[in-house]
Amino acid sequence: MAIHYFCRHCGTNIGSLDRMSVHSESLGLHKLTDGERQEMVSYEGNGDIRIKSICEDCQEALEKNPDFHQNDYLIH
Numbered sequence: 001m002a003i004h005y006f007c008r009h010c011g012t013n014i015g016s017l018d019r020m021s022v023h024s025e026s027l028g029l030h031k032l033t034d035g036e037r038q039e040m041v042s043y044e045g046n047g048d049i050r051i052k053s054i055c056e057d058c059q060e061a062l063e064k065n066p067d068f069h070q071n072d073y074l075i076h
Contacts, residue, residue, distance in 0.1 A: 001047040003027070008040070008052035009062075027051075 003022060005014040029041060029051075041050045054062075 001012045001049070003051060005051050005053050007055035007058055009054060009058040012055045012057075014053055014055050 001022075003017040005016065006012065012071055029037065032040065042050045044050060
């Protein structure tokens with residue numbers, strides 16, 4: 001099982017963890033509400049976990065341009 005992090009705004013692969021046994025508490029997933037978890041975490045057929053996060057470029061773009069928050073997808 002691997003855990004893959006992708007930017008929810010641009011789709012960039014942020015990184016992956018290839019550990020076979022990781023607890024949700026060590027990832028902070030237990031702090032998400034049910035709605036947040038449904039929106040941000042998905043499970044692949046092979047057992048991998050895909051987590052939507054935000055990359056540094058999109059974070060910087062959102063900080064400089066608050067109006068971008070209304071967009072689902074950012075191109076940089």
